[in-house]
Each structure stands twice: as C-alpha cells, then as structure tokens.
Amino acid sequence: xxxxxxxxxxxxxxxKPESPAIEPATPDALTAAxxxxxxxxxxxxxLLRIEGVAKKFGNFRAVDHVTLDIRAxxxxxxxxxxxxxxxTLLRMLAGFExxxxxxxxLNGRDIAPVLPHERPVNMMxxxxxxxxxxxxxxxxxxxxxxxxxxxxxxKTRVAEMVALVKLDGLEKRKPDQLSGGQRQRVALARSLAxxxxxxxxxxxLAALDKKLRExxxxxxxxxxxxxxxxxxxxxxxxxxxMTMASRIGVMDxxxxxxxxxxxxxxxxxxxxxxxxxxxxxxxxEGQVGANEAGRLAVSTREAGTVYVAEPRDxxxxxxxxxxxxxxxxxxxxxxxxxxxxxxxxxxxxxxxxTDVGYLGGLTTYKVKLDSGAVVRSSMANTTRIVxxxxxxxxxxAWFTPDDCLVLEQ
Amino acid sequence: xxxxxxxxxxxxYAAIAPYLWMVLFFLVPFGFVLKIALSQTAIAQPxxxxxxxxxxxxxxxxxxxxxLSLDNFRLLIxxxxxxxxxxxxxxVALFSTAMLxxxxxxIAYGMARLPQRWQVIAMMLVIVPFWTSFLIRIYAWINIxxxxxxxxxxxxxxxxxxxxxxxxxxxxxxxxxxxxxYLPFMILPLFATLAKQDPALLEAAADLGAxxxxxxxxVTFPLSLPGVxxxxxxxxxxxxxxxxxxxxxxxxxxxxxxxTLWLEFFTNKDWPVASAVAVVLLILLVGPLLLYERVQxxxxxxx
Numbered sequence: 001x002x003x004x005x006x007x008x009x010x011x012x013x014x015x016k017p018e019s020p021a022i023e024p025a026t027p028d029a030l031t032a033a034x035x036x037x038x039x040x041x042x043x044x045x046x047l048l049r050i051e052g053v054a055k056k057f058g059n060f061r062a063v064d065h066v067t068l069d070i071r072a073x074x075x076x077x078x079x080x081x082x083x084x085x086x087x088t089l090l091r092m093l094a095g096f097e098x099x100x101x102x103x104x105x106l107n108g109r110d111i112a113p114v115l116p117h118e119r120p121v122n123m124m125x126x127x128x129x130x131x132x133x134x135x136x137x138x139x140x141x142x143x144x145x146x147x148x149x150x151x152x153x154x155k156t157r158v159a160e161m162v163a164l165v166k167l168d169g170l171e172k173r174k175p176d177q178l179s180g181g182q183r184q185r186v187a188l189a190r191s192l193a194x195x196x197x198x199x200x201x202x203x204x205l206a207a208l209d210k211k212l213r214e215x216x217x218x219x220x221x222x223x224x225x226x227x228x229x230x231x232x233x234x235x236x237x238x239x240x241x242m243t244m245a246s247r248i249g250v251m252d253x254x255x256x257x258x259x260x261x262x263x264x265x266x267x268x269x270x271x272x273x274x275x276x277x278x279x280x281x282x283x284x285e286g287q288v289g290a291n292e293a294g295r296l297a298v299s300t301r302e303a304g305t306v307y308v309a310e311p312r313d314x315x316x317x318x319x320x321x322x323x324x325x326x327x328x329x330x331x332x333x334x335x336x337x338x339x340x341x342x343x344x345x346x347x348x349x350x351x352x353x354t355d356v357g358y359l360g361g362l363t364t365y366k367v368k369l370d371s372g373a374v375v376r377s378s379m380a381n382t383t384r385i386v387x388x389x390x391x392x393x394x395x396x397a398w399f400t401p402d403d404c405l406v407l408e409q
Numbered sequence: 410x411x412x413x414x415x416x417x418x419x420x421x422y423a424a425i426a427p428y429l430w431m432v433l434f435f436l437v438p439f440g441f442v443l444k445i446a447l448s449q450t451a452i453a454q455p456x457x458x459x460x461x462x463x464x465x466x467x468x469x470x471x472x473x474x475x476x477l478s479l480d481n482f483r484l485l486i487x488x489x490x491x492x493x494x495x496x497x498x499x500x501v502a503l504f505s506t507a508m509l510x511x512x513x514x515x516i517a518y519g520m521a522r523l524p525q526r527w528q529v530i531a532m533m534l535v536i537v538p539f540w541t542s543f544l545i546r547i548y549a550w551i552n553i554x555x556x557x558x559x560x561x562x563x564x565x566x567x568x569x570x571x572x573x574x575x576x577x578x579x580x581x582x583x584x585x586x587x588x589x590x591y592l593p594f595m596i597l598p599l600f601a602t603l604a605k606q607d608p609a610l611l612e613a614a615a616d617l618g619a620x621x622x623x624x625x626x627x628v629t630f631p632l633s634l635p636g637v638x639x640x641x642x643x644x645x646x647x648x649x650x651x652x653x654x655x656x657x658x659x660x661x662x663x664x665x666x667x668x669t670l671w672l673e674f675f676t677n678k679d680w681p682v683a684s685a686v687a688v689v690l691l692i693l694l695v696g697p698l699l700l701y702e703r704v705q706x707x708x709x710x711x712x
Contacts, residue, residue: 094612094616095615096612096615115615116612116615116616117614117615117616117617117618117619117620118618122616122617123612123613123616125609125612125613126609127607127609129607129609129610129612129613130613131610131613131614131628131632132632133631133632142614142617142619142627143616143617143618146617146618146619146623147618190613190617191616191617194617194618
C-alpha cells in the first residue's frame with residue numbers, strides 16, 4: 001500500500017513541469033534554469049540507500065561491500081573501467097541479481113524480496129533490448145499494459161512519451177526500421193513510460209557515434225531536469241559522466257572508491273588511480289620535507305623539490321605523490337619572474353619538448369626533463385596566430401603550488 | 410558495387426543450379442505422373458494407354474493426345490474411399506503436428522536455456538537416432554508395443570494394469586510412431602529460433618512489469634513463431650503422405666492417402682489412378698507451402 005502511494009505521488013509529481021515539455025522551452029527558460037540538476041533539499045532518508053552490498057560470481061568479487069546514498073532527483077553516474085562491477089550493481093538495483101550481502105533500501109524499504117517486475121524502477125538496457133516484433137508504439141505501451149492501465153490512458157501516455165523523445169511519425173515502425181539514435185529514443189521512452197522513481201541507464205550512449213552522443217547527452221540532461229526522475233547511469237566514459245552527472249561514484253575492482261561532484265572528482269581525486277582514470281595527470285613520487293608556511297617541500301627524484309600548498313597535516317618523511325593536471329602546467333622559454341615579495345614561488349622544471357599534439361582547441365606537449373621524466377602540458381589556443389613551441393625546443397614547464405595535489409595512496 | 414561485380418561473372422550462372430535441379434528432378438517427373446494420371450489402365454507393358462511414340466508421326470501423337478481424359482480425377486471425386494483417405498491424412502497430420510508442437514516446444518525451450526556447452530550435447534542427443542535406419546526404429550516400436558512387448562511388461566510389473574493392453578495396430582501406436590520419428594524436425598527449427606533470442610529481451614519484459622508467464626506469451630512465443638511455422642510445415646507435409654508408419658503400426662480399417670496410393674499402384678496395378686491420387690495430394694500440399702512462403706516473404710520485406 002505504501003509503495004502504491006509512493007508511486008502515485010511519483011506519477012503525479014512530474015505533471016507540473018509538463019507544460020514546457022509540450023511547448024518548446026524558450027531560450028530564457030533554458031538559461032534561467034540550472035543546467036545541471038541540483039539534488040533536491042535533503043530529506044531524512046535518501047531515495048535509495050545501498051548498504052554494504054556485495055556480490056560474488058564464483059571466486060570473483062564483482063561488487064565488494066558498496067555503501068552509497070542516492071537522493072531523489074539526482075543524476076548519478078557510476079563510473080569505472082569494464083569489469084569493475086558497476087553494471088552488476090545496477091542489475092542488483094533492477095532486481096536481475098540478488099546481493100550476497102547487504103541491503104538495498106528504496107524509500108526506506110528493503111527491496112530484496114521485490115521481484116524485478118514489481119519494482120518501481122525501470123532500466124534502459126545497453127543494447128536497448130527493444131522488442132523486435134512490436135512497433136514503436138507497442139514497445140512504449142508494453143509496460144503500461146502490464147500495469148493494467150486503461151486503454152485511453154495508455155494512448156495519451158504513449159503520445160506524450162513519443163513527443164517527449166521526438167519520435168513523432170515513427171509510431172508504427174518496427175525497431176529494425178529505425179536508426180541507432182531513434183532506437184535509443186524508443187528505449188528511453190519505453191523505460192520512462194511507467195514514470196519510475198529511479199531510471200537506471202546501462203551505457204545508454206555507447207552505441208551512438210560521437211556527434212550524436214554529444215547531442216544526446218544534452219537531451220538526457222534536459223529530460224532529467226524536466227521530469228525530476230532520479231537517473232542512475234553506468235558508464236566507462238569519464239567525459240560522459242563528468243558532463244551529465246550531478247555526482248559520480250568511481251568504481252574499481254568491485255569497490256566504490258570515491259563519490260564526488262565532477263569538479264571535486266577532477267580537482268581532488270582520492271587516489272592516484274582515480275586521478276589517472278579521470279582525465280590526465282602528472283605524478284611525481286617524493287618524500288615530504290619541511291612545511292614552510294602551509295607549503296610542503298616535497299623532494300622528488302624526477303622533478304627535484306616541488307612546493308605544494310597542502311592544508312592537511314602530512315607527516316614529514318612520508319612518501320607521497322605530487323599530482324598536477326596538464327592544463328595547469330604552463331610552458332615558457334624562460335622561468336617566470338616571481339613577484340617582488342617572493343610570496344609566489346613557482347615550481348619550474350626545465351626540459352626539452354619531445355612531442356606536440358595539436359588538437360584544434362588546445363595543444364598538448366610532452367616535455368622530457370633532465371631527470372628523464374616526462375611532464376605533460378596542455379595549453380588552450382586562445383589566439384589564432386600562436387607563437388607555438390616545437391619539438392626539440394628547450395622550455396621551462398612551470399606550475400603554482402596551489403595547483404598541486406598530494407596523493408597518499 | 411563489389412557484390413555486383415561478383416555476380417557479373419560466370420558465378421552468376423550458379424544461381425541457375427537450383428532451378429535446373431527443380432526442372433530435372435521435380436517438374437519433368439511430375440510431367441510424367443500428370444500424363445499417366447490422364448491415361449487409362451491397360452493390361453500391357455507399361456500398364457496404361459496411350460503411350461506416346463514420337464517416331465510414329467504427328468498424326469499418331471495427335472490421336473494419342475486425344476485419348477487423354479480426366480476420368481481418373483472423376484473417379485477420385487465419385488468414390489468415397491479417396492476422399493476419406495485424404496481427410497484421414499489431413500486429420501492425422503494436423504493432430505500429429507499439434508502433438509509434436511506441444512512436446513517439441515518445451516524440449517526446444519529447455520535446450521535453448523542450457524549453458525552453451527550442454528546445448529551441443531543436447532543437439533547431438535536429438536540427432537543421434539538418425540544414425541539408425543528409420544525402418545529398424547519403427548520395427549523396434551513394433552517390438553515395444555506388441556502384446557508381450559516391453560511396454561506391456563513394464564506396465565504389468567508396475568501394477569498399473571492387470572492384463573496386457575492392445576497397442577499395436579491402433580491409432581495410438583501410429584501417433585507414437587509419428588511423434589517419435591518427426592520430433593527432431595520439430596525441435597531443431599524451434600531450437601534455432603529460441604536459442605538466438607536475446608536474453609535481455611526477457612529482462613526488459615520483467616523490468617517493464619511482465620511476470621515470467623506474461624513475458625513468455627508476449628515476447629518469447631511471438632518471436633519464436635517463424636520456428637513454429639518451419640517446424641510445423643517440416644512435420645505436417647511429410648506426415649500427410651506418410652506410408653510406412655501407418656502401414657506398420659496402425660490398424661487396417663482406415664487408410665491414409667499414402668497407403669491408398671500404394672494399394673492402387675502395387676496391388677491394383679492401376680498406375681493412372683495412383684498418379685491421379687499423387688497429383689491431387691501435391692496440389693493439396695502446395696497450398697500451405699505457398700501460404701508459409703508468403704508469410705516469410707512479408708517478414709523479410711518488413712525488415
């Protein structure tokens with residue numbers, strides 16, 4: 001009974017933001033609204049609580065004691081390389097796998113005994129899993145018919161969904177008469193038709209080409225914001241996760257390593273592994289030396305002494321890694337002047353450019369230091385005519401202590 | 410472009426091969442049968458008239474053509490025997506096909522759900538009986554079904570019956586024989602369509618609120634219909650013309666059309682009537698085949 005009430009509320013709730021769904025949203029409305037959906041104000045209980053969930057396949061730990069709270073209205077991404085357990089975790093939420101240990105609570109209720117076809121959760125499958133013998137309309141109506149909805153209501157809901165994913169005119173087509181992008185939309189419409197409390201998306205964009213993927217990313221975000229449904233997306237593509245999600249959980253070898261907003265994940269990764277998995281990074285291993293006015297002197301073998309601004313208290317003599325993102329490493333022919341007071345010191349590393357990669361918007365450089373280590377730098381091509389550096393040129397790669405990170409593991 | 414180039418060369422004549430086969434081994438013999446069906450019986454060698462002799466000149470050939478008639482087909486309509494044989498054949502074939510479907514579908518379904526390695530073994534088990542001659546297997550059934558055969562002995566030992574039952578020379582025995590013999594032809598096409606179904610479809614159905622039973626009837630079964638059609642035709646058509654199984658296992662009170670044909674041909678030595686029976690049988694069977702062809706064609710076009 002409680003569950004039914006909850007689903008009724010969920011069904012009634014999106015009725016409000018529906019009008020902009022039909023009229024095209026004005027540019028004003030688009031800019032006024034936040035692009036990324038912010039989590040709703042924190043209620044006492046998160047919509048979904050995953051408590052110490054573990055799953056083994058034989059001797060393989062697919063999911064290793066994951067604990068995670070997801071709030072209503074979030075766009076959450078589970079990010080990780082293939083085989084990290086993210087899909088298994090998603091399938092446990094959908095009910096296709098049962099956890100060996102731990103609990104999954106939806107609205108505070110354990111959903112372990114609830115069979116997949118009874119969960120107020122829907123999934124968009126990786127290869128869409130559209131029913132090949134049914135038309136677009138019947139694919140979308142499939143879940144509604146199973147729910148015993150009245151025929152007239154099904155008709156309106158299907159029409160609404162078709163309009164939502166812009167498939168007008170294709171209702172009678174069979175899946176194999178559609179393009180990849182259109183199939184993706186049918187899958188999306190089908191999984192949203194029942195107005196689930198949580199929509200699970202398993203690599204929803206993996207089968208699309210790059211251009212289509214980018215436009216679809218924007219549409220998915222817009223859709224999620226409009227409907228207010230909680231989206232949980234599984235992806236191995238860090239750019240995709242960063243672009244769309246309000247929070248990202250990084251998984252590796254079955255464990256949830258870090259849960260953070262895209263910015264925090266990029267700027268303060270919890271470990272070397274995450275730092276390297278999410279974007280590019282330069283890492284220098286070294287020993288912590290003196291702490292001079294909130295600035296650690298780290299003596300590294302590869303880059304000499306590097307100064308790092310580190311608010312935490314890192315014990316002296318401990319071995320850590322200094323991390324710096326390539327776009328924060330600048331190149332110049334001569335070392336930059338410190339300002340007169342000497343408050344700003346830069347870390348300056350001299351070396352020879354070995355590799356130049358021109359990517360249009362930015363150019364990446366590899367600088368081989370005298371120690372033999374390679375530092376990567378990327379600089380935006382902000383002017384059309386650039387006095388570019390070329391391979392073989394001797395340069396100074398420099399960065400501020402504030403841009404450095406200390407990674408202990 | 411490249412595909413067109415392949416078919417531009419001599420390779421394109423390869424497409425003629427199946428047609429050549431059809432003409433040589435189907436159309437030409439069918440022409441002979443049709444001609445005999447239009448002839449009259451005669452106590453002669455061959456046992457019918459007229460016999461075409463193209464060396465006898467144009468006049469003689471024209472005279473022979475004039476002697477052809479539809480008398481044999483009129484006989485088929487006037488005598489109940491033939492109509493009843495056809496009817497019995499169709500009923501037996503329909504009933505057998507239905508039973509084969511009911512038994513074969515669960516087996517094929519179970520096979521398709523087996524792990525890959527076991528599927529191969531299951532396939533082998535389905536095919537293995539073919540390594541023994543068909544006739545020997547039917548004779549084996551006679552052994553099993555006879556008065557003091559294996560079946561009666563077993564039922565007696567289990568105290569399920571108190572006296573031996575009559576199995577042999579009944580329709581039950583015939584149906585046992587037909588279902589046993591044709592089961593692989595039903596299972597294999599069904600298995601092929603079921604095994605290639607994406608298991609994610611069932612998960613999608615469950616995700617959208619379908620119970621396992623609903624998922625089967627809404628997704629698995631409709632998607633297996635091409636296999637059902639192929640299996641049903643593969644069984645129905647040969648069962649209509651089946652001769653050996655009803656002859657060895659069924660009683661003699663009602664004949665299937667294959668038996669009637671055999672009687673006309675070998676016992677009555679009436680080649681023309683036997684040929685007429687064969688021609689009508691063929692026409693009866695072409696109907697469902699064309700229907701199946703059309704359905705398949707439409708499915709391909711939809712693709």
